[in-house]
Amino acid sequence: MSTTGTTHGTATNHDATPSPDPTPDPTPAATPAHDTDVLVVGAGPTGLLLAGDLAAAGLKVTVVERRPAGRSNLTRAFAVHARTLEQLDARGLADELIATGTTISALRLFGQLSLDLSGLQTRFPFLLITPQYEVEHLLERRALSAGVDFRYGTELHALRQDADGVTAELTGPDGADEADGADGTDGIHGPVTVRARYLVGTDGVRSAVRTALGLPFPGASVIRSIVLADVRLDEEPDKLLTVAASPSGDTFAFLAPFGDGWYRVMGWDRRRQVADDEPVELDELRSIARRALGRDYGMRDARWISRFHSDERQAPAYRAGRVFLAGDAAHVHSPAGGQGMNTGLQDAANLSWRLAAVLRGTARDPEAVLDGYQTERHPIGARVLRTSGAIVRLAMAHTPLQRFGRNLATRVIGSVRPVADRAIGQISGIGIGYGPGTRRVPDLKLREGRLHELLRAGQFVLVTPEDPEGATPDLPGTAPVTDGGLIRATWANPARRDTLLVRPDGYTTAL
Numbered sequence: 001m002s003t004t005g006t007t008h009g010t011a012t013n014h015d016a017t018p019s020p021d022p023t024p025d026p027t028p029a030a031t032p033a034h035d036t037d038v039l040v041v042g043a044g045p046t047g048l049l050l051a052g053d054l055a056a057a058g059l060k061v062t063v064v065e066r067r068p069a070g071r072s073n074l075t076r077a078f079a080v081h082a083r084t085l086e087q088l089d090a091r092g093l094a095d096e097l098i099a100t101g102t103t104i105s106a107l108r109l110f111g112q113l114s115l116d117l118s119g120l121q122t123r124f125p126f127l128l129i130t131p132q133y134e135v136e137h138l139l140e141r142r143a144l145s146a147g148v149d150f151r152y153g154t155e156l157h158a159l160r161q162d163a164d165g166v167t168a169e170l171t172g173p174d175g176a177d178e179a180d181g182a183d184g185t186d187g188i189h190g191p192v193t194v195r196a197r198y199l200v201g202t203d204g205v206r207s208a209v210r211t212a213l214g215l216p217f218p219g220a221s222v223i224r225s226i227v228l229a230d231v232r233l234d235e236e237p238d239k240l241l242t243v244a245a246s247p248s249g250d251t252f253a254f255l256a257p258f259g260d261g262w263y264r265v266m267g268w269d270r271r272r273q274v275a276d277d278e279p280v281e282l283d284e285l286r287s288i289a290r291r292a293l294g295r296d297y298g299m300r301d302a303r304w305i306s307r308f309h310s311d312e313r314q315a316p317a318y319r320a321g322r323v324f325l326a327g328d329a330a331h332v333h334s335p336a337g338g339q340g341m342n343t344g345l346q347d348a349a350n351l352s353w354r355l356a357a358v359l360r361g362t363a364r365d366p367e368a369v370l371d372g373y374q375t376e377r378h379p380i381g382a383r384v385l386r387t388s389g390a391i392v393r394l395a396m397a398h399t400p401l402q403r404f405g406r407n408l409a410t411r412v413i414g415s416v417r418p419v420a421d422r423a424i425g426q427i428s429g430i431g432i433g434y435g436p437g438t439r440r441v442p443d444l445k446l447r448e449g450r451l452h453e454l455l456r457a458g459q460f461v462l463v464t465p466e467d468p469e470g471a472t473p474d475l476p477g478t479a480p481v482t483d484g485g486l487i488r489a490t491w492a493n494p495a496r497r498d499t500l501l502v503r504p505d506g507y508t509t510a511l
């Protein structure tokens with residue numbers, strides 16, 4: 001690791017909106033050697049999936065994480081959607097994750113509206129309820145075994161970039177023992193710089209990377225004074241996921257199991273809108289639960305209780321030269337619909353193959369391949385903000401006009417099949433594509449096995465009919481990669497005569 005460096009921007013908080021400076025300095029005074037191919041900042045679910053993919057592709061990957069080794073990220077997410085499970089299946093992790101939780105085939109959104117997921121055309125026609133830390137444990141284990149260099153207790157403060165790489169300024173804890181990485185290696189001690197070919201900010205909603213780039217995070221608070229607690233219950237709920245709003249729209253509550261006897265409870269009360277640092281007692285949550293759910297299930301023994309607010313914000317750019325943003329660092333919205341972690345994981349899956357193709361030299365047009373991340377993922381982030389915003393506003397509807405809107409939405413989604421299918425497709429991620437020619441590919445049956453099993457190699461898969469002459473079909477010149485990054489497969493169904501190029505993230509590429 002190098003030990004000096006000039007800072008380009010300084011991290012403050014996400015409200016700061018300095019003017020964007022995404023252009024790398026083309027004439028750096030000196031371009032020191034790279035310490036790593038990709039520096040991933042933040043070991044939440046997004047950073048862990050990305051780092052594991054890149055290391056599995058044979059790249060040198062360093063993850064820096066502010067938390068000390070062994071201290072788990074705060075569990076916020078409980079819902080893992082079908083498309084995320086497909087991505088995990090394409091990494092050999094889905095079945096193991098499913099074993100940690102429970103599946104449900106209907107998702108309650110607001111009022112009486114519940115979406116039936118059982119008809120989804122996927123190996124995973126359900127919602128998996130499992131705490132976020134289970135997802136993180138699996139992804140961290142995979143990343144470690146792929147050779148990722150974890151530096152816990154290490155924080156990014158600033159970065160600068162030039163035509164050849166990115167220099168990050170970091171501080172680690174003093175004292176060798178505290179700084180040990182999850183793999184037992186020493187962490188970074190004191191202030192240092194690390195030089196990487198590319199850097200990805202997966203450092204959450206207050207992203208220091210985003211701030212160091214000078215990118216704003218425009219948006220607003222969508223819901224304030226949500227109370228959240230981890231409790232035990234005297235009465236077990238009859239549903240796995242309990243979520244309801246009072247008919248007046250003045251309260252709503254949510255209850256989900258950790259699976260070990262503890263429950264996460266969340267509640268909101270229109271009549272008590274106070275700042276995040278206002279003290280909170282379990283009685284407040286009991287009272288919300290009684291009004292929203294009809295009972296408080298005898299909640300007791302809160303091991304943790306807090307008050308928070310939820311923002312709807314999105315960075316205008318996900319790429320600035322050699323630096324990328326993914327996950328909550330790029331977009332944040334209310335927990336309604338359980339989409340934040342899922343969207344971050346899809347960002348990571350979209351970005352990892354691009355960086356791998358460019359760094360391994362198999363991308364035909366590296367700049368176009370990297371730009372595709374912003375082109376594809378930014379509109380999806382914007383759509384997720386709209387969907388979760390609509391869900392939360394409909395759940396909180398309280399004026400007669402708003403309640404009329406909620407009843408209408410409930411009736412339309414509940415009775416018009418194409419509208420329901422569209423909503424289910426968006427929320428589960430199964431219906432998300434990136435425009436004509438770039439659609440999700442289901443888990444096809446191929447002569448060589450299931451598509452998602454073949455994708456575990458992290459390569460493009462070219463599916464063709466069998467050639468009676470036994471010839472190997474050429475990769476079309478319009479493909480974004482050269483032959484070096486490719487697996488060939490044959491349709492199991494001999495009637496299929498078309499050719500399909502599947503990207504490592506399970507989407508087709510227009511040929």
Ligand SMILES: Cc1cc2nc3c(=O)[nH]c(=O)nc-3n(C[C@H](O)[C@H](O)[C@H](O)COP(=O)(O)OP(=O)(O)OC[C@H]3O[C@@H](n4cnc5c(N)ncnc54)[C@H](O)[C@@H]3O)c2cc1C
Pocket residue numbers: 041042043044045046047064065066067073075076077078079080132154155156157202203204205206207208209228266326327328329335337338339340341342343344
């Ligand atoms: C109450 C609640 C319920 C939710 N429920 C769901 C749900 O059911 N389903 C769902 O999909 N999503 C849900 N979400 C959202 C989900 O939790 C987040 O979207 C997800 O954690 C984002 O993952 P991430 O990896 O992008 O960021 P984070 O999980 O925030 O990880 C960022 C990491 O970066 C580290 N870091 C920060 N700054 C630095 C720095 N300068 N240097 C080094 N490291 C740094 C942090 O310590 C952290 O570990 C919920 C959110 C809330 C608040």
